[in-house]
Every structure is written in C-alpha cells, then in structure tokens.
Amino acid sequence: MMMDYVWLIPFFPFLGFLINGLWGQRLSKNVVGIIGSGVIGLSFLVTIKIFLEFIKLPAAARPVEKVVFTWIASGTFTAQAAFLIDPLSLIMLLVVTGVSFLIHIYSAGYMHDDPGFYRYFSYLNLFVFAMLLLVFGNNFLLMFVGWEGVGLCSYLLIGFWYEKQSASDAAKKAFVVNRIGDFGFLLGIFLIFWTFGTVNFREVFTLAAKYPVGSGVITAITLLLFVGATGKSAQIPLYTWLPDAMEGPTPVSALIHAATMVTAGVYMVARCSALYSLAPLSLTVVAAIGVLTAIFAATIGMCQFDIKRVLAYSTVSQLGYMFLACGVGAYISGIFHLMTHAFFKALLFLGSGSVIHGLHGEQDMRKMGHLKKYMPITYWTFLLATLAIAGIFPFAGFFSKDEILFHSLVDGRVSYWLIATIAAFITAFYMFRAVFMTFLGESRVDPHVHPHESPPVMTIPLMILAVLSVVGGFVGFPIIEGAHVFREFLAPSITPVAHTGGHHAVSFEVFMMIFSMAVAAVGIYTAYKFYLVKPDLPTAMANRFPVIYEYIYNKYFVDELYDATVVEPIKAGSDFLWLGVDDKVVDGAVNGSASVVAWLSAHLRKLETGFVQNYAVAILVGVVIITGYLIGR
C-alpha cells in the first residue's frame, strides 16, 4: 500500500529544498531545475497513487490517519506528526502538487536568466513542503506550522529581488500583515486546546458536536480562526498585502498568491466546517466579509493598469467568493471554486508572466496591445482562462461560480446574491479589459521592444492548465443527479449547516445559470465597447466622474488610511520609545551610573599616592581609632 508511505509527499519537496538550498550554487541550472521540478513531480505521482487507492477503500475505512511520529507529548497535551487522508485533504493535495509541478516547470524557463536561480527553486520547494503540511496535517498545530511556513516562503519569494526597495518593502508588508492574522489564528488554537483539551481535528470535531448551535466559545474560536484566514487569504481588512506581493517573480504570484497559499484560509474554514456550522454568527461574518471583499476588490481591479495587479485584485475578489460560499454553508462549492480558481488563476498569472517575459519586463497594459500576433499560444490560453473566470459555460469557472451564486441566493440572503452578481459582472468586465488591452486592439508597445512567444518549457504548462480550465468544472456538473462527482466525493469531510435549503425546481436552477451567464456576457460586451470599439470612452468616463475614478484608481485610499491610522502611530510610538525611553531613560540610567562611578573614582584615586609612608600613616590612624574605641568603650 502506497498509503503507508504518505510521508513521502511532503518529504520530496523538503529533499529538493535541502539539495537546492545547500548545493544548488554548485549545480548547473539545468540540474537545479530538474531537481526542483522533479521532486514536486514525484510528490504528485505519490498523491495520484494514494488518491487511486483511497477511492477504492470502502467508506468505513475512511478517512485514514497515518502517524509518522509523536511530535510533542507534554502532560495531557500531545501533538503528532501525522497526516490525515480524507477527501478534502486529497483534493488539496492534488491541486497543490499538480499546479505546483506545472509552475515549477514554467519557472525553469521564466527564471532562467536569474542569478538566484537555485535560491528561487529551494524557496519554492520549501513553500510546497510547508503548504503540504498545512493541508495535510491531522491537527491544528501541524497546520499552524505549515501556515507559518508558507508565510515565511511567501515573504522570501516576494522579496526575492531584495535589492529592489519596493520588493523588500512589499515582503515586509506581507509578513507583518500576515502576523496580525496569524495572531488571531494562534489564539483560536489556544482556545481550542483550552476548550477541548486536544488539537487533533477529528477529536475536536467529535467533541464540538456536543455543543449547542450558537455556543459562545465555538463562536469565539471560529471568529479567531477567521482572523487568521483574513490575513492569509487576503480578505478585508487585511487584504492590502496581496496586491503589493506582485513584486515577486510572476510564477510565485501564480503559485503562492493565486493558486495555493492564499486559499489556505478557505481550506481552513472548510476543514473546520464542523465548528463553523455550529456558529451562525461566524458564518454570517464569513459570508459578509467574503461578499464585501469580492465587490470591493473587483471595483479596484477595474482601474488598474499593471496586468499583475489586475490579477491580484481579481484573486482577492475570487477568494471573497470562496468565503461567501463557506459563509452560506456551501463549503463544497467553496472548495470547488478553490480548485477551478487554482487552474484558471494560475494560468492567468503564468500567461501574464509569459507576456512580461516576451516584453522584457513590461507590466503596464497601456504599453501593450495587439500581442495576439506575436504570442498566439499565450493569447489563446489566456483567453480560455478569462472565459473561465468570467463564468462562461462550459469553462471551469462557470460551474463553481454559478454554484456559489446559487447557494448564496438559496441558503444566504438576496443581498449576498445581488452583490456577488454585480461583482461577477465587474469581474467579466475587468478581465476582458485586460485581454483587450493586452492582446487585441492597437499596439502600444514600445518600438524598441520586440515581443516574442515564450519557449515551450513555459507554453506547455500554459496549455495543460488551459485544458484543466476548460474541463475542470465538469467534475461538479449540476442538475443531473449523481453527476456532481466532486460534491459526493467531498461530502464525508464536511459537516453541513443544520438548516438545509429545500429542494429547488430544476427550472429555477437553469434560469439562474442563464441569468449569471447573461450578466457575464454583458460585462464582456461592456469591456468590448469600452476598450475595442471606442478606446477613448474609458478616459471620457473617468473625466465625467472624476471623484469616483480618483477613489477607485487609488484603491479607495485604504493603504493611505492604514498608514495614517496604524502605521504612522506605531512609528511615532516606536520613535518615542527609541528616542525617549530607550535613549534617555534606559541608556541614561546605565551611562549615568557609570559616570557617577567614574567621577567618584577620579577623586578617590588621589588617596592612592604610591608613597608607602602615606599608607603607614593610614594604618596608624586606623589603629589609633580602633584602639581608642576599644579603650574608651
């Protein structure tokens, strides 16, 4: 049984990290690339093998827990280094290893001329290792290790080009913002241990089932965990780091900041569905934050000109959808969207990377246009991914996004659905705006730059991801009974919310699908009108509503707001502590006592004349005084 060797899945990437990290400098680039991608490929193969074994297991034998060793045992507290193999973790494993493998291969082409090639691959392997621990551990503590590990790798890779000030700033920002979320997550774990006396997922969920719905402590736990999710998955109010994270190399953006790491929060919420389903208040918070983030980020995405930033805001917005799904109790739809999003968003980022590569580093869409002629493969794959994210049948995004919209209407509130639908319209608009500005229309490319298509090592992953973006949604085919393989496979891992929405007429479901497609189509048409037919219309609109445009263009001034309300006060406080307390009080006390001693010594040393007779006099005086005292007593 391969399942006994499940530890191989995280082991391979770690091995790759060690080899590339320790000896990568001495190895040739080809070897580094082969090792870096190969270890992920091996993990992927092991995952597939385990997946095939798992689906053959009878339902009673699921899920499987494999203990590698006992990691911590202290009093009543134990934590094992153990892996939980259940449908949810398997889906995540397949997505993480599969997409990572493609992105590693792509990276070998994209990063080929970078002097930090080996460093890049060792970080990337370490990231995959941490991500696998995150999705694969059987307890909260191991998940937290992975959670922090991916945060670290995210920091290292955002700041990969650390000699660039903006990159190292962005890395620090990502790390600090994530810390805020992680703090909440950690408190959540403490509270779990305090309440249940264990951190093992299955034990916690079994014990939690005894609590009543809406119990205060469960609500507190879930809200704290969700704070962690808002940090890692870039939701309001902690989303600001993700757009800046685009300073990292583009494949990193594809892997970490689109396909895998940022979805950790969604995975965590789905994993803890047993807890969240008991806390209606938390679910409301999750759904509200999700839907607000979805529309908020989507509107910002409309007015960005950096192609990667458009995609970054799009990621934030799509993550909002996933949280919306979880918040209305449709955890499976959330995970479904997570998977399809991993395919098409990774493809979009890699496509944008291909464009940037072909234009020698240009990221501004105002200096692109008409690239279809030069990079046909990139164009077609990018277009397929765009159709998928816009939600056009039969592409992957259609199935998952439509499911979320449907559930938010049926299980949630009309307001959720309405906002999410508007966001879907905006998504279709800004994504096609990106396509039109980049690949079609007039060429605005700098005449000195000669665009070229990327090498096969980059385009083949694009094509594979394009296939996945097209067919990936069919595992979750709606309406027909039993066709939603994804839902049936995943259902044992999820504890649904107690209230179950009644049965809905098929005609209603079909109508909603057609409606959401129509919304997307209108979005696409608007973009077409704006950016192909009348290219001066956007400027005219911006001039007509200058205030609104100014707000959106500047990302609602949220960064400035955080700067003014959080960063600057902390800086001022630190300045006070540094110049006031540390320099004056602490150093003052230390230096002051030293100078008092020095002053005293300067005077006392005059007693030490060096003349032996002076000492003799001192002895004599002492003897006289002591004797006088003894006699006169």
Add this chain to the structure above:
Amino acid sequence: MVVPLSHYLALSIALFALGVIGVIVRRNALVVLMCIEMMLNAVNLAFIGFADHFQAVDGQMFVFFVLTVAAAEVAVGLALVVAIFRTRATVYVDDLNILKW
C-alpha cells in the same frame, strides 16, 4: 633590685613611638627598616616585662618567635632595598611612588 613593670612598659612605649615616627617620617628605606626593627623590639621588651611580672614563660616564647620573624623580615626587606637600588639608583622612599596607577 627589681625593676617595676611600669618602667618596662614606659621604655617599650617610648621605643615603639620612636619606631613609628621613624617609619613615617624618615626618607631612607634602610632607616625605615631599622625603625621597624625598633618597633618589634619594643614589643619584645613589653613581652619580657610581662613575663617577668607574671612569672610565666609564654612571653619569652613569643619573643623567640618575634625575633625569628624579624630576622626573616630584615632579610627580605634588605633584599628588596638592594634590588630597588639596583634598578632605581635610590633608596629614598619619596622617590618610590610607582606602586599606583
């Protein structure tokens, strides 16, 4: 004729005081050493006086010890003075103040 104890003690105090003054005020290291001898011998004299007065031999015993110590001290002290004279060409304690920082 028996000399009373007070006479012994008076002489001893006078010798000791002379010795102390000599140690403190004289500049020549040799003289200082000799003054130290004088102080030791003043003490010896007091011991002898008390031994005679109390008809006990303990005091005389102590005198032998003190004489031994004094002999050793003179040997070391003179050796030091000779060594100092060789390096510094002086035996005046006023010139010897390097024993400080």
